[in-house]
Amino acid sequence: xxxxxxxSHAVAEAVRLCRPQVVSAYPITPQTHIVEALASMVADCRxxxxxxxxxxxxxxxxxxxxxxxxxxxxxxATTSQGLALMFEVCFNVAGMRQPIVMTIANRALGAPLNxxxxxxxxxxxxxxxxxxxxxxxxxxxxxxxxxxYRVAEDHNVLLPAMVCFxxxxxxxxxxxxxxxxxxxxxxxxxxxxxxxxxDAKKPMSLGMYATPDYYxxxxxxxDEAMKRAKQAFAHAGxxxxxxxxxxxxxxxxxxxxxDADTAFVAMGSLCGTVKDAIDEMRADGMKVGLLKIRTFRxxxxxxxxxxxSGVSRVAVLDKNVSLGQKGAVALEVKDAVxxxxxxxxxxxxxxxxxxxxxxxxxxxAGLAEKGIGDQYYGLRMEVL
Amino acid sequence: xxxxECELFECGHRACGGCGPALAARLILxxxxxxxxxxxxxxxxxxxxxxYPETAWGVPWIHSLFENAAAVASGVEASLKKQGRDEHxxxxxxxxxTFDIGMLCISGAFERGHDITYICYDNExxxxxxxxxxxxxxxxxxxxxxxxxxxxxxNKRPKKDLPAILAAHGASYIATASIAYPNDVVKKIERxxxxxxxxxxxxxxxxxxxxxxxxxxxMAIGRLAVETGLWVNYEMVNGEVxxxxxxxxxxxxxxxxxxxxxxxxxxxPERNVEExxxxxxxxxxxxxxxxxxxxxxxxx
Numbered sequence: 001x002x003x004x005x006x007x008s009h010a011v012a013e014a015v016r017l018c019r020p021q022v023v024s025a026y027p028i029t030p031q032t033h034i035v036e037a038l039a040s041m042v043a044d045c046r047x048x049x050x051x052x053x054x055x056x057x058x059x060x061x062x063x064x065x066x067x068x069x070x071x072x073x074x075x076x077a078t079t080s081q082g083l084a085l086m087f088e089v090c091f092n093v094a095g096m097r098q099p100i101v102m103t104i105a106n107r108a109l110g111a112p113l114n115x116x117x118x119x120x121x122x123x124x125x126x127x128x129x130x131x132x133x134x135x136x137x138x139x140x141x142x143x144x145x146x147x148x149y150r151v152a153e154d155h156n157v158l159l160p161a162m163v164c165f166x167x168x169x170x171x172x173x174x175x176x177x178x179x180x181x182x183x184x185x186x187x188x189x190x191x192x193x194x195x196x197x198x199d200a201k202k203p204m205s206l207g208m209y210a211t212p213d214y215y216x217x218x219x220x221x222x223d224e225a226m227k228r229a230k231q232a233f234a235h236a237g238x239x240x241x242x243x244x245x246x247x248x249x250x251x252x253x254x255x256x257x258x259d260a261d262t263a264f265v266a267m268g269s270l271c272g273t274v275k276d277a278i279d280e281m282r283a284d285g286m287k288v289g290l291l292k293i294r295t296f297r298x299x300x301x302x303x304x305x306x307x308x309s310g311v312s313r314v315a316v317l318d319k320n321v322s323l324g325q326k327g328a329v330a331l332e333v334k335d336a337v338x339x340x341x342x343x344x345x346x347x348x349x350x351x352x353x354x355x356x357x358x359x360x361x362x363x364x365a366g367l368a369e370k371g372i373g374d375q376y377y378g379l380r381m382e383v384l
Numbered sequence: 385x386x387x388x389e390c391e392l393f394e395c396g397h398r399a400c401g402g403c404g405p406a407l408a409a410r411l412i413l414x415x416x417x418x419x420x421x422x423x424x425x426x427x428x429x430x431x432x433x434x435x436y437p438e439t440a441w442g443v444p445w446i447h448s449l450f451e452n453a454a455a456v457a458s459g460v461e462a463s464l465k466k467q468g469r470d471e472h473x474x475x476x477x478x479x480x481x482t483f484d485i486g487m488l489c490i491s492g493a494f495e496r497g498h499d500i501t502y503i504c505y506d507n508e509x510x511x512x513x514x515x516x517x518x519x520x521x522x523x524x525x526x527x528x529x530x531x532x533x534x535x536x537x538x539n540k541r542p543k544k545d546l547p548a549i550l551a552a553h554g555a556s557y558i559a560t561a562s563i564a565y566p567n568d569v570v571k572k573i574e575r576x577x578x579x580x581x582x583x584x585x586x587x588x589x590x591x592x593x594x595x596x597x598x599x600x601x602x603m604a605i606g607r608l609a610v611e612t613g614l615w616v617n618y619e620m621v622n623g624e625v626x627x628x629x630x631x632x633x634x635x636x637x638x639x640x641x642x643x644x645x646x647x648x649x650x651x652x653p654e655r656n657v658e659e660x661x662x663x664x665x666x667x668x669x670x671x672x673x674x675x676x677x678x679x680x681x682x683x684x
Contacts, residue, residue, distance in 0.1 A: 009456065012416035021463065021466045021467070022459060022462045022463055022466060024458075024459060024462075033525070049466070050462035050463070050466045052458055052462055053496065054455065054458070054492055054496075055489075055491065055492030055495070056489075056492070058451075058452065058455070058488070058489070059452065059454075059455035059458070059488070059492050059493075062448060062449070062452035062455035062456050062458075062459065062489065063455045063456065063457055063458040063462065065456055065459060065461030066446065066455070066456035066457060066458065066459025066460040066461075066462075066463065067445050067447055067460065067462055067463035067683060068463075069456075069459075069460065069462055070421070070459070070460040070463035070467075071463060071467060072462075072463035072466055072467065074459070074463075089448055089449065089452065092448050092449055096448070126414075126502075138491075141504035160586075165415065173584050188477065197442040197461060198421045198446055198471075199444055200418060200419045200420060200421065200443060200471045201446070202389055203418075203441065203442055203443050203444045204439075204444060204445075205434050205439035205441050205444075205445040206444075206445070206446045206447070206448065207424075207446050207448055208435070208436040208439065209430065209431055209434060209435060209447075210435075210436040211435065214385060214437070215437050215505055272453070281482075305389070317414070359482065384522035
């Protein structure tokens with residue numbers, strides 16, 4: 001049913017439809033509306049879950065780990081500093097192969113303290129063994145929860161997943177969202193079947209320590225599972241499209257790329273602005289297109305190489321920066337197209353919530369055409 | 385003692401000879417029985433009992449990190465509750481994980497009132513990393529980060545009173561115990577897991593390697609701690625002390641201190657009368673607080 005919902009509330013409704021048995025979360029802006037909404041659902045018996053009001057994000061994810069290991073489907077949400085506090089647990093959850101789904105309301109990391117959007121928080125966890133999807137709008141943010149639970153809990157994958165959507169830009173924005181019914185989601189997402197679980201009738205030890213004789217193989221197995229997740233995403237996306245008509249089977253998604261000379265690459269809500277700018281530039285005869293990256297982990301290198309095969313140059317819009325290097329997305333896109341002769345230019349953009357307009361996208365297209373890139377875009381030189 | 389046909393904490397683990405914590409693990413599982421899920425912290429016990437692919441645990445066991453056992457247990461408990469399952473959820477963690485780095489998670493779990501039993505095997509320092517002091521290290525103990533030296537008499541602070549902190553959280557059952565009194569340990573564990581939680585048990589578990597004594601002396605050292613009043617075995621119910629083990633003719637603390645290398649500096653090169661008196665005062669205060677002294681005149 002189509003409803004006008006705030007992004008956070010749309011996500012909370014999606015989570016409810018996924019029937020998590022344990023929800024554990026800690027308030028942090030701009031994620032808070034999600035967990036508030038879930039708490040209300042539990043209070044009103046709309047969601048039959050144990051809701052743990054933890055004392056920190058560190059405990060939020062730690063308790064999710066315990067609940068998942070004991071056989072429950074679990075959920076948490078966080079952002080920025082909260083995700084940073086979870087850093088140690090994030091690696092642990094992936095290492096212990098617990099299929100936890102967590103929403104990230106993307107926000108900048110301090111210092112200086114900043115509650116607005118960029119993607120530094122989740123990008124900084126790219127090596128943790130979590131799958132990461134980035135939503136362009138609230139419909140996609142909603143739907144990605146159904147899909148990521150399916151993929152995460154697939155016994156060929158068994159990895160945790162972050163569904164990332166931009167803080168404020170999406171979390172606090174009202175958009176029409178088509179919410180599936182409970183029956184429809186029950187048909188798409190079966191109850192959680194744990195692979196290994198804590199059970200007194202079948203004792204086993206989870207989270208043992210591994211010497212150099214075993215450790216590398218554990219890490220390799222996670223990496224292999226991440227690669228298998230690509231097929232699982234495509235498969236779940238196709239099935240979702242068949243049932244609901246919205247297609248997320250592509251790990252990347254092209255927009256007007258067919259005859260493009262310059263391709264933008266972006267993730268998240270920025271893609272909407274870029275698409276509008278492209279439409280205007282196309283009307284002016286400029287051959288520009290967009291490649292949206294939906295899953296940053298697993299990273300779709302082959303898909304990117306294929307999608308960008310016809311372009312001359314790529315302008316990557318990075319809402320993050322690996323300080324002392326470039327933006328993380330640009331580095332990985334460069335790796336994906338290495339040897340193709342395509343120029344990849346990086347633009348660090350919109351850090352800490354700085355607004356990006358269609359005119360900025362047009363300006364960046366001009367810079368890329370002139371071969372000017374690998375720079376911050378939109379710096380206020382007068383305050384430096 | 386509750387006997388089980390087979391041990392739930394199996395032999396063949398890799399603890400040092402005379403390891404107090406290994407004995408604690410064995411006694412704990414005698415008390416909990418097999419319908420139990422153990423949540424462990426990183427530390428000696430985790431390392432010596434679960435080198436992949438071997439495990440000494442005959443009950444389901446999970447280890448995540450050093451400092452999050454209470455939070456992991458919160459999740460396990462919530463999950464079981466949702467599924468209508470009745471296993472006991474029992475944390476078994478060292479004193480570093482409990483007194484220091486895990487305090488946040490413990491405080492949260494106790495305040496939320498999860499039905500868990502949190503057990504600290506207290507060997508009074510970070511033994512797994514090489515005998516560094518923790519908040520549970522006693523006054524004047526020589527550790528690698530509180531070394532005795534020309535201008536140091538060892539650990540500068542007395543042991544943190546963690547049972548009191550958790551009593552202030554409203555824990556319904558709190559007990560201290562010592563591996564030197566095995567029946568008492570088992571009884572207290574049985575009581576804890578059968579009392580709706582959160583409950584806390586702190587078990588004195590001498591460490592031959594860290595404290596500096598022969599592995600064969602573990603039980604004797606444990607008994608001396610109790611007989612000198614430096615460790616008091618007691619039970620608290622709803623914040624009130626219900627029972628404390630009485631000590632007949634309490635021994636001077638010297639008898640406990642002089643048999644451990646960690647207190648050797650108090651006796652060499654000469655006896656440090658002042659410092660030993662301070663430690664005696666700690667024991668005296670504790671004995672008075674819990675009313676454990678029973679004085680019997682020796683027959684002439």
